[in-house]
Amino acid sequence: MKLWHSLRTSLLIFTFGTVFFVLGKSAINPAPKQLIETPFIFPREVPLSEWKAVQSKNFEDKIPRILYEYTASNLKLEIEMKYVDHPHVNEKIFRQYDPRLSKFGLDKPQMKQQDKTGFYSVEKVEDRVYLRSCINPRAPGVITYEQFIQNRYTYDWQPSRLLPVLLGQEPLRDHRCLWTYLSVPLENLSEQQAYSILEEVWLSWYQWWHPRFPNI
Known part of the structure; x- marks a missing residue:
C-alpha cells in the first residue's frame, strides 16, 4: 500500500512537472510563427443594421485586408x-496607432473604452474621423x-486551453488581431456627431465579429 502511494505521488509530480516545463518553455522561448501561407478569407458582405452595403474590395497583400463600404x-x-497573426507585425501596428505616442495638438487621438467592446481610439484626420x-x-x-499583452496573460492562460496547447493545436499566446478602422467624412456633420455614429457602428461591428473570430 505504501509502495503504491509512493508511486502514485511520484507519477503526479512527474506529470505536473512535465506540464509546467512545457508551459514554461513555450512562454520563455516560443517557436517563431510565420505569416499564414493560406490567407484568411474575409466574407464579401457583413450585415450592418441601418446601413446598406455598397461594395467590398480585397487587397492582394501578404496580410489579408479588405475594405467594406x-x-x-x-x-x-x-x-x-x-487579419494579422504575426507578433512582430502586430506590435508595429500598435506602435503606429498608440494614441499616447501620437503628436500633440487639438487633433490628437483619444483613447476610449466601452464595457461591451473594450478599448479603441478616435481621431480626426483632415476631413474624416476614424475609430x-x-x-x-x-x-x-x-x-x-x-x-x-495583458489580455494574452489574462485570457490565453485558461485551463480549457491547456490540452490544445500541449498537443500543439494552439499556441500558448495567441498574437492575432482583426484590426478594424472605421471612418466617415465630415461633410454636413460635426466632429462629435461623426464620433457618435462611429461608436454606434463599432458596437454592432464588434458584436458580429468577436464570436466569429477566425479559428487557428
Whole structure:
C-alpha cells in the first residue's frame, strides 16, 4: 500500500512537472510563427443594421485586408480590416496607432473604452474621423500593445486551453488581431456627431465579429 502511494505521488509530480516545463518553455522561448501561407478569407458582405452595403474590395497583400463600404442617409461609411497573426507585425501596428505616442495638438487621438467592446481610439484626420481597434480572441478590444499583452496573460492562460496547447493545436499566446478602422467624412456633420455614429457602428461591428473570430 505504501509502495503504491509512493508511486502514485511520484507519477503526479512527474506529470505536473512535465506540464509546467512545457508551459514554461513555450512562454520563455516560443517557436517563431510565420505569416499564414493560406490567407484568411474575409466574407464579401457583413450585415450592418441601418446601413446598406455598397461594395467590398480585397487587397492582394501578404496580410489579408479588405475594405467594406456602406451608405445611410447619403453618408458613406468605410470599414477597413486586416487579419494579422504575426507578433512582430502586430506590435508595429500598435506602435503606429498608440494614441499616447501620437503628436500633440487639438487633433490628437483619444483613447476610449466601452464595457461591451473594450478599448479603441478616435481621431480626426483632415476631413474624416476614424475609430480604430484590435479585435482579439477571447478578450475585449484593445488599442495599445500593453493592453494586448495583458489580455494574452489574462485570457490565453485558461485551463480549457491547456490540452490544445500541449498537443500543439494552439499556441500558448495567441498574437492575432482583426484590426478594424472605421471612418466617415465630415461633410454636413460635426466632429462629435461623426464620433457618435462611429461608436454606434463599432458596437454592432464588434458584436458580429468577436464570436466569429477566425479559428487557428
